[in-house]
Amino acid sequence: MKHCTxxxxxxxxxxxxxxxxxxxxxxxxxxxxxxxxxxxRMDNGILFASKPIDIISESxxxxxxxxxxxxxLYIGPHCMQMAIDKAKKHGVGFVAxxxxxxxxxxxxxxxxxxxQGW
Numbered sequence: 001m002k003h004c005t006x007x008x009x010x011x012x013x014x015x016x017x018x019x020x021x022x023x024x025x026x027x028x029x030x031x032x033x034x035x036x037x038x039x040x041r042m043d044n045g046i047l048f049a050s051k052p053i054d055i056i057s058e059s060x061x062x063x064x065x066x067x068x069x070x071x072x073l074y075i076g077p078h079c080m081q082m083a084i085d086k087a088k089k090h091g092v093g094f095v096a097x098x099x100x101x102x103x104x105x106x107x108x109x110x111x112x113x114x115x116q117g118w
Contacts, residue, residue, distance in 0.1 A: 037102050038071070038073075038102075041101065046069065046101075047069060047070075047071065047101045048068070048069055048070055048071070049070075049071055050070065050071070051067065051068040051069060051070030051071075052068060052070070053065055053066070053067055053068070053070065053075055053078055053079075054066040054068065056098075060086065060089070060090050061086050061090045061091075061092050061093055061094065062086070062093075062094045062095070062096075063079075063082055063083075063086070063094075063095045063096070064095075064096050064097075064098070065078075065079055065082075065095060065096070065097050065098075066097070066098050066099050067097055067098070067099045067100035067101070068099055069099050069100075069101060070100070070101070071101060072100045072101040072102045072103035072104070073102075073103060073104050075097060075100045075101075075103065076097075076100070076103030076104065076108075076109065077108075077109075077112065079095040079096075079097050080095070080109045080112050080113070081112070082095045083095040084112065084113055084116055084118060087113075087118060088116075
């Protein structure tokens with residue numbers, strides 16, 4: 001995550017990490033979802049590869065964002081990083097998201113926090 005700053009890099013990073021989880025007995029995520037979840041939904045106009053993330057409301061410790069049906073593989077890490085940044089500054093951070101799509105394997109988000117000392 002530290003070197004990824006665009007939609008493609010962040011999404012690929014999360015997909016790669018999700019694909020590694022079968023080694024832990026979790027094989028429902030990762031590259032196997034590429035066509036049925038991401039490509040098919042883009043073809044059907046219910047998921048968009050590049051949409052802005054709008055902040056609907058925000059306080060020092062919380063935020064509500066709208067993903068505009070963008071790629072959850074980018075929206076999820078963006079929201080988690082917002083929460084981590086809020087927690088670093090104020091001791092707690094909570095970010096909720098609406099209008100997002102599949103965000104990959106949930107365990108990835110915990111590792112984002114632990115990788116940053118939380």
